[in-house]
Amino acid sequence: MPFESFEVGQKHTFGAYEVTEEEIIEFAQKYDAQFFHLDREAAKDSLFGGLCASGWHTCAMTMAMMVENMDGKGRSLGSPGIDSLSWLRPVYPGDVLCVEQEVLETNPSKSRPEIGIVVSKVSVSNQKNEVVMEFISKGIFRRGS
Amino acid sequence: MPFESFEVGQKHTFGAYEVTEEEIIEFAQKYDAQFFHLDREAAKDSLFGGLCASGWHTCAMTMAMMVENMDGKGRSLGSPGIDSLSWLRPVYPGDVLCVEQEVLETNPSKSRPEIGIVVSKVSVSNQKNEVVMEFISKGIFRRGS
Numbered sequence: 008m009p010f011e012s013f014e015v016g017q018k019h020t021f022g023a024y025e026v027t028e029e030e031i032i033e034f035a036q037k038y039d040a041q042f043f044h045l046d047r048e049a050a051k052d053s054l055f056g057g058l059c060a061s062g063w064h065t066c067a068m069t070m071a072m073m074v075e076n077m078d079g080k081g082r083s084l085g086s087p088g089i090d091s092l093s094w095l096r097p098v099y100p101g102d103v104l105c106v107e108q109e110v111l112e113t114n115p116s117k118s119r120p121e122i123g124i125v126v127s128k129v130s131v132s133n134q135k136n137e138v139v140m141e142f143i144s145k146g147i148f149r150r151g152s
Numbered sequence: 153m154p155f156e157s158f159e160v161g162q163k164h165t166f167g168a169y170e171v172t173e174e175e176i177i178e179f180a181q182k183y184d185a186q187f188f189h190l191d192r193e194a195a196k197d198s199l200f201g202g203l204c205a206s207g208w209h210t211c212a213m214t215m216a217m218m219v220e221n222m223d224g225k226g227r228s229l230g231s232p233g234i235d236s237l238s239w240l241r242p243v244y245p246g247d248v249l250c251v252e253q254e255v256l257e258t259n260p261s262k263s264r265p266e267i268g269i270v271v272s273k274v275s276v277s278n279q280k281n282e283v284v285m286e287f288i289s290k291g292i293f294r295r296g297s
Contacts, residue, residue, distance in 0.1 A: 038212035040219050041227070054229050054292070062231060063212045067183035070208050074185050082186070084199050086207060086239060093233040147199070 009082065010113070010123040010148040017110040022072030026060060028100035034064040059097035065104075065140050066092075069131050072106045073144075083146040084122065092142035096133070103134040111143070115150065123150050154227065155258070155268040155293040162255040167217030171205060173245035179209040204242035210249075210285050211237075214276050217251045228291040229267065237287035241278070248279040256288070260295065268295050 028047070035044035039061035043053035050058040060068075077083065098104065112126040124145055131140040173192070180189035184206035188198035195203040205213075222228065243249065257271040269290055276285040 034212075038216045038219075040216075043230070061212075061215070062233075063208065063215050066211065067179075067208045070206070071183045071185075074183075085188070088207075088236070088238040090237070091233070091235060092237065094231060 010115070010125065010150045013110050013113050013125045013148070015110050015113060018107060019076065020105060020107045021076040022069075022105045024068045024072055024104040026068070026098055026100055026102045026104065028058060031058060031060045031064065031100060034067070035061050039063060055097040057097070057099060059099050062094040062140070065094065065098050065131065066142075068104060069106060069129065069140065072104070073108070073129075076106070076108075083148060085147050087124070087145050087147070089145065090143040092140070094140055096137055096139045098133070098139050102139075104131055104139070106131055108144070121150055122147055124148075155260070155270065155295045158255050158258050158270045158293070160255050160258060163252060164221065165250060165252045166221040167214075167250045169213045169217055169249040171213070171243055171245055171247045171249060173203060176203060176205045176209065176245060179212070180206050184208060200242040202242070202244060204244050207239040207285070210239065210243050210276065211287075213249060214251060214274065214285065217249070218253070218274075221251070221253075228293060230292050232269070232290050232292065234290065235288040237285070239285055241282055241284045243278065243284050247284075249276055249284065251276055253289070266295055267292055269293075 032045055043050040043055050043059060044061050047058045107130045109128045110125060111128055115123040125148055127144050129142050129144045130138050132138050177190055188195040188200050188204060189206050192203045252275045254273045255270060256273055258268060260268040270293055272289050274287050274289045275283050277283050
């Protein structure tokens with residue numbers, strides 16, 4: 008009963024994603040070819056002070072940790088979207104990211120009694136316990152009854 | 153003068169990103185390993201009715217179109233985040249995506265007179281003119297004076 012297994016206030020911490028320069032550059036070449044995600048030397052003159060991951064890459068790495076955490080537990084049926092995404096600090100090569108997810112709301116669907124929406128706050132931190140990204144996540148889960 | 157080149161109400165349409173099954177699966181294997189992004193047969197039983205792209209992959213493909221559109225024009229210095237992201241329809245293999253970006257606000261920074269924030273609405277559509285994703289984007293741009 009995945010939907011029923013969520014309770015407001017629950018917090019889970021998970022993940023240990025090691026960020027590499029190689030992966031930062033590979034993602035940026037495909038999807039975010041800005042110099043501060045591609046060129047170690049040129050990036051020193053950017054607002055970020057050095058080569059850093061695309062914000063969308065940080066989202067993708069976060070999703071990888073969330074999916075790994077879902078394994079063997081309730082799997083989401085999908086998501087209608089996210090809110091209030093903030094990229095708070097750059098993510099650098101060598102950083103190790105982890106996720107804290109806190110359940111904010113559990114909303115049974117009015118129109119579709121077989122599903123419900125779980126709203127949670129996702130905070131991603133680096134190995135210095137600095138929050139690098141936050142967003143509000145909405146996940147669709149099947150109801151058990 | 154990138155920041156000064158933006159005006160509220162400006163709309164630009166750009167991009168033609170061809171979505172392939174191969175790329176959907178490659179992205180999902182790395183970052184979003186849920187069956188509806190990985191397995192063509194199993195995905196028929198999902199809410200989406202077939203294999204579809206990770207929402208984060210749609211974000212990444214959209215960023216690729218936005219960066220390509222920036223080339224030779226004002227380049228962004230970075231972004232503090234996004235708001236109100238909605239995944240409205242699945243993105244399937246064979247879809248061709250394009251972007252409409254409308255400037256909503258141009259806000260000079262109070263604390264840093266050399267930069268300003270451009271707020272815009274980003275709408276991503278497929279080849280049937282169906283909107284598949286929307287979000288509010290914030291970009292940091294250098295001021296010309």
